[in-house]
Amino acid sequence: MHTLSLAELSAGLKAKKFSSGELTRAYLQRIAKLDKQLNAYVTVAEERALKQAHAADARIAKSQAAALTGVPLAQKDIFCTNGVKTTCGSKMLANFIAPYSATVVQRCDDAGMVMLGKTNMDEFAMGSSNETSYFGPVRNPYDLNAVPGGSSGGSAAAVAARLAPVATGTDTGGSIRQPAALCNLTGLKPTYGRVSRYGMIAFASSLDQGGPMARSAEDVALMMNVIAGFDSKDSTSVDTPVPDYTAGLTKSLAGLRIGIPKEFFGQGLDSKVEQVIRDALKQYEQLGAKIKEISLPNSGLSVPTYYVVAPAECSSNLSRFDGVRYGYRCEQPVDLVDLYKRSRGEGFGAEVKRRIMIGTYALSSGYYDAYYLKAQKLRRLISDDFKNAYKEVDVIMGPTSPTVAFNLGEKTDDPVTMYLSDIYTIAVNLAGIPGMSIPVGFVGQRPVGLQLMGNYFDEARLLNIAHQYQQATDWHLRAPKGFE
Amino acid sequence: MEWEPVIGLEIHAQLSTKSKIFSGAATAYGAEPNTQACAIDLGMPGVLPVLNKEAVRMAVKFGLAVGASIAPRSVFARKNYFYPDLPKGYQISQYELPIVGKGSIVIELDDGVTKTVGITRAHLEEDAGKSLHEDFHGMTGIDLNRAGTPLLEIVSEPDMRSAKEAVAYMKRIHSLVRYLEICDGNMQEGSFRCDANVSVRPKGQEKFGTRAELKNINSFRFVERAILHEIERQIELIENGGKVMQETRLYDPDKDETRSMRSKEEAMDYRYFPDPDLLPVELDAAFISGVKATLPELPDQKKERFVAQYGLSMYDAGVLTATREMANFFEQVSDVCKAPKLAANWVMGDLSGLLNKNNLDVTHSPVSATMLGGMIARIVDNTISGKIAKTVFEAMWAGEGDADTVIKAKGLVQVTDTGAIEKIIDEIMATNPEQLAQYRSGKDKLFGFFVGQVMKASQGKANPAQLNELLQKKLKG
Numbered sequence: 010m011h012t013l014s015l016a017e018l019s020a021g022l023k024a025k026k027f028s029s030g031e032l033t034r035a036y037l038q039r040i041a042k043l044d045k046q047l048n049a050y051v052t053v054a055e056e057r058a059l060k061q062a063h064a065a066d067a068r069i070a071k072s073q074a075a076a077l078t079g080v081p082l083a084q085k086d087i088f089c090t091n092g093v094k095t096t097c098g099s100k101m102l103a104n105f106i107a108p109y110s111a112t113v114v115q116r117c118d119d120a121g122m123v124m125l126g127k128t129n130m131d132e133f134a135m136g137s138s139n140e141t142s143y144f145g146p147v148r149n150p151y152d153l154n155a156v157p158g159g160s161s162g163g164s165a166a167a168v169a170a171r172l173a174p175v176a177t178g179t180d181t182g183g184s185i186r187q188p189a190a191l192c193n194l195t196g197l198k199p200t201y202g203r204v205s206r207y208g209m210i211a212f213a214s215s216l217d218q219g220g221p222m223a224r225s226a227e228d229v230a231l232m233m234n235v236i237a238g239f240d241s242k243d244s245t246s247v248d249t250p251v252p253d254y255t256a257g258l259t260k261s262l263a264g265l266r267i268g269i270p271k272e273f274f275g276q277g278l279d280s281k282v283e284q285v286i287r288d289a290l291k292q293y294e295q296l297g298a299k300i301k302e303i304s305l306p307n308s309g310l311s312v313p314t315y316y317v318v319a320p321a322e323c324s325s326n327l328s329r330f331d332g333v334r335y336g337y338r339c340e341q342p343v344d345l346v347d348l349y350k351r352s353r354g355e356g357f358g359a360e361v362k363r364r365i366m367i368g369t370y371a372l373s374s375g376y377y378d379a380y381y382l383k384a385q386k387l388r389r390l391i392s393d394d395f396k397n398a399y400k401e402v403d404v405i406m407g408p409t410s411p412t413v414a415f416n417l418g419e420k421t422d423d424p425v426t427m428y429l430s431d432i433y434t435i436a437v438n439l440a441g442i443p444g445m446s447i448p449v450g451f452v453g454q455r456p457v458g459l460q461l462m463g464n465y466f467d468e469a470r471l472l473n474i475a476h477q478y479q480q481a482t483d484w485h486l487r488a489p490k491g492f493e
Numbered sequence: 494m495e496w497e498p499v500i501g502l503e504i505h506a507q508l509s510t511k512s513k514i515f516s517g518a519a520t521a522y523g524a525e526p527n528t529q530a531c532a533i534d535l536g537m538p539g540v541l542p543v544l545n546k547e548a549v550r551m552a553v554k555f556g557l558a559v560g561a562s563i564a565p566r567s568v569f570a571r572k573n574y575f576y577p578d579l580p581k582g583y584q585i586s587q588y589e590l591p592i593v594g595k596g597s598i599v600i601e602l603d604d605g606v607t608k609t610v611g612i613t614r615a616h617l618e619e620d621a622g623k624s625l626h627e628d629f630h631g632m633t634g635i636d637l638n639r640a641g642t643p644l645l646e647i648v649s650e651p652d653m654r655s656a657k658e659a660v661a662y663m664k665r666i667h668s669l670v671r672y673l674e675i676c677d678g679n680m681q682e683g684s685f686r687c688d689a690n691v692s693v694r695p696k697g698q699e700k701f702g703t704r705a706e707l708k709n710i711n712s713f714r715f716v717e718r719a720i721l722h723e724i725e726r727q728i729e730l731i732e733n734g735g736k737v738m739q740e741t742r743l744y745d746p747d748k749d750e751t752r753s754m755r756s757k758e759e760a761m762d763y764r765y766f767p768d769p770d771l772l773p774v775e776l777d778a779a780f781i782s783g784v785k786a787t788l789p790e791l792p793d794q795k796k797e798r799f800v801a802q803y804g805l806s807m808y809d810a811g812v813l814t815a816t817r818e819m820a821n822f823f824e825q826v827s828d829v830c831k832a833p834k835l836a837a838n839w840v841m842g843d844l845s846g847l848l849n850k851n852n853l854d855v856t857h858s859p860v861s862a863t864m865l866g867g868m869i870a871r872i873v874d875n876t877i878s879g880k881i882a883k884t885v886f887e888a889m890w891a892g893e894g895d896a897d898t899v900i901k902a903k904g905l906v907q908v909t910d911t912g913a914i915e916k917i918i919d920e921i922m923a924t925n926p927e928q929l930a931q932y933r934s935g936k937d938k939l940f941g942f943f944v945g946q947v948m949k950a951s952q953g954k955a956n957p958a959q960l961n962e963l964l965q966k967k968l969k970g
Contacts, residue, residue: 105538107538209539243543244771245769349575377766
């Protein structure tokens with residue numbers, strides 16, 4: 010059962026080939042057996058899952074099932090779940106149980122989906138390798154010596170290892186797309202505002218966006234049908250109609266105009282990765298698409314811009330973790346300042362503290378104009394690059410990550426090198442456009458992802474473009490050894 | 494040397510919305526601690542603010558009432574600082590682009606002189622919670638019921654030149670926000686409070702002196718006293734060769750002094766930046782004109798109308814329109830008795846006197862507007878004299894019923910029957926032959942004696958005008 014796609018699971022449940030209870034138990038058994046190698050889950054919500062499965066089976070019996078009723082999933086541990094721990098990968102929230110659910114979680118619950126558990130992640134989503142988690146690193150199922158990418162590394166490893174058919178992730182600078190690429194998955198970061206951020210613990214509010222991570226574009230489309238849409242609890246969510254994301258999957262790609270930004274193929278891109286990407290582009294030409302080289306002249310400014318905006322917002326967003334109302338509090342504080350200093354000093358890990366300090370500095374009086382304001386201006390230039398490009402092309406393609414998955418510990422001592430692993434994904438967040446990563450091949454046993462970047466609210470088209478490639482290829486079906 | 498104080502005020506008016514500015518929790522005062530704070534007010538992880546449209550409407554209402562420009566686009570910003578009663582570690586406020594721009598208001602001083610005070614801006618923000626230092630034995634309690642309550646911060650220009658002007662300005666704004674029904678003005682509950690920026694300069698000098706900011710002023714009386722103290726402190730300091738430091742000072746009403754809270758060097762860096770969780774507030778002309786249509790008659794308009802419609806003096810009209818409640822009361826009284834000037838005298842005189850003495854608001858007057866109007870109508874139709882009316886009024890205040898009931902019960906109806914009055918006059922003339930003779934021989938002053946005697950004999954009920962006329966005729970012989 011663990012090899013079936015969401016569409017197959019849905020059909021099997023409705024045809025009563027298996028029950029949601031059986032399916033859920035099968036997944037729970039796989040997790041119990043295999044996750045020790047990976048550390049993908051922080052919390053397995055067995056009791057809650059079986060209860061949901063039972064309710065789903067009752068719903069199916071009464072023919073009141075929605076498309077994904079009874080289908081299990083894993084939630085990234087950044088989404089608050091009423092009654093279940095939400096740690097955000099941090100000691101600060103190691104025992105935090107929210108009295109409310111994130112809108113994404115609520116929508117999955119309402120759709121009758123079964124939450125298997127909460128997946129590991131970089132602390133507060135700050136990281137590209139899942140090594141900053143308080144709950145330990147996650148390993149890449151395709152190579153246990155390699156990182157799964159981050160920050161949604163737990164979700165990526167869980168879905169790749171068939172420990173969940175689908176999972177949620179969040180993407181602030183590449184945190185869905187980069188781990189999807191490194192774990193041979195299809196991941197979508199929707200347009201900013203397409204998926205509600207309510208109850209999703211904020212890292213950088215103007216960049217954060219939740220989205221699905223799955224094994225195929227079709228599975229992602231089915232998940233988007235559940236989680237996308239306006240939410241009155243999130244002022245930045247956008248009130249535009251939500252299409253049926255599965256409806257246009259089979260459209261032909263004849264005449265599709267693909268833009269290839271020359272800036273994404275320069276220094277820093279691993280030549281073997283480049284070869285795999287170029288092969289994928291040839292495949293698209295065979296599907297009828299036309300390739301055109303374009304330029305995103307300001308894309309080189311993405312990383313510095315991002316590392317001002319994101320830390321600035323995070324320095325403010327993480328102020329609420331002060332040891333006063335919930336979360337970690339130091340032992341025996343002698344006074345208020347001591348309470349603050351030690352609760353935060355002991356509760357946050359090194360990378361989080363580094364970013365809080367960078368952000369606090371960037372927002373300080375006397376530096377604000379030179380950093381934050383300047384970064385906002387650059388952000389507009391980066392967005393304009395994309396807007397101009399979409400006048401001539403329908404989609405932009407390039408590598409998701411400059412390299413395949415690196416080894417655990419390889420970059421932990423060098424934050425800047427680590428930051429550069431998101432060099433191709435960050436611009437998408439700064440512009441707010443949707444971006445995807447799809448499996449297009451391997452270097453050795455480590456997967457390579459192709460990034461698809463679309464115009465605002467063009468998720469359906471991206472899914473169509475991804476699906477057509479997956480109809481013609483089988484990269485996305487290749488399971489990691491030991492987890493087939 | 495002669496010194497001139499320069500004062501500007503920052504007034505915080507709590508907007509009387511039902512729910513908080515960014516959450517659905519109730520704003521009612523006085524609930525058990527932390528029972529009116531939802532996940533958003535508590536700053537729980539992942540929760541997001543959603544702007545309360547009513548708060549925007551109220552801010553715009555204020556802006557229109559002070560003739561200010563309303564920003565077509567204003568932005569919420571985060572003011573970052575750590576404090577236990579500030580749940581998110583930042584306050585959502587407005588910084589560079591406030592919702593209300595430059596406006597002004599006319600204040601009137603005791604001597605009737607008027608002055609225009611500029612309003613720099615007014616912006617929306619959320620209130621913090623409260624730290625409770627008592628009852629916790631070495632610990633501090635946090636009550637977040639107030640966290641997220643909408644505030645309108647109204648910033649004046651440094652246009653005031655005395656503590657009295659500052660008080661007059663604060664009273665004017667207080668009256669206005671209550672007229673607009675956007676703030677209940679309750680200073681004891683902290684719904685209306687202010688900070689004052691005070692500096693002094695040699696008279697004639699254009700450049701401002703260094704200012705100190707006085708925090709925590711929660712009554713009109715304290716504003717005056719705190720500012721007076723600060724002016725004195727600064728002058729004394731400078732005259733003794735010292736320098737005023739830019740600092741924040743706290744007013745302590747118990748000790749009646751201000752003391753330093755923090756200096757400029759210790760001033761916090763709030764690291765303001767636009768709140769990415771909230772979209773800019775964009776207001777179109779239709780929204781603004783919609784709010785404009787809901788504006789009530791403002792104090793100045795009402796005052797002018799009272800002068801024109803009721804023939805009142807500017808002073809009386811000003812007193813009666815000081816609050817919307819007082820103005821409404823007067824208009825009801827006047828409506829019932831159709832004698833606006835008498836109504837004004839009674840409302841401003843006997844009624845206000847007793848209200849003040851008993852520390853009552855006009856809305857809680859034991860004598861209703863209908864009752865007072867009914868009584869004045871009895872003066873107008875000559876049933877009672879103005880003098881008897883005082884007795885009737887006191888009886889009504891004491892709960893003895895309306896004017897007609899009191900007049901009947903106490904037999905206070907005025908004697909207007911000429912024959913009856915003449916009969917009393919005749920009796921008095923007969924029993925006082927000596928005085929009569931003296932009067933008739935030219936001692937005019939004795940007229941008053943006869944008036945008094947007749948009035949006394951009628952138990953005060955003789956119509957004074959008739960009595961005068963008849964007495965004069967009879968005494969001449």
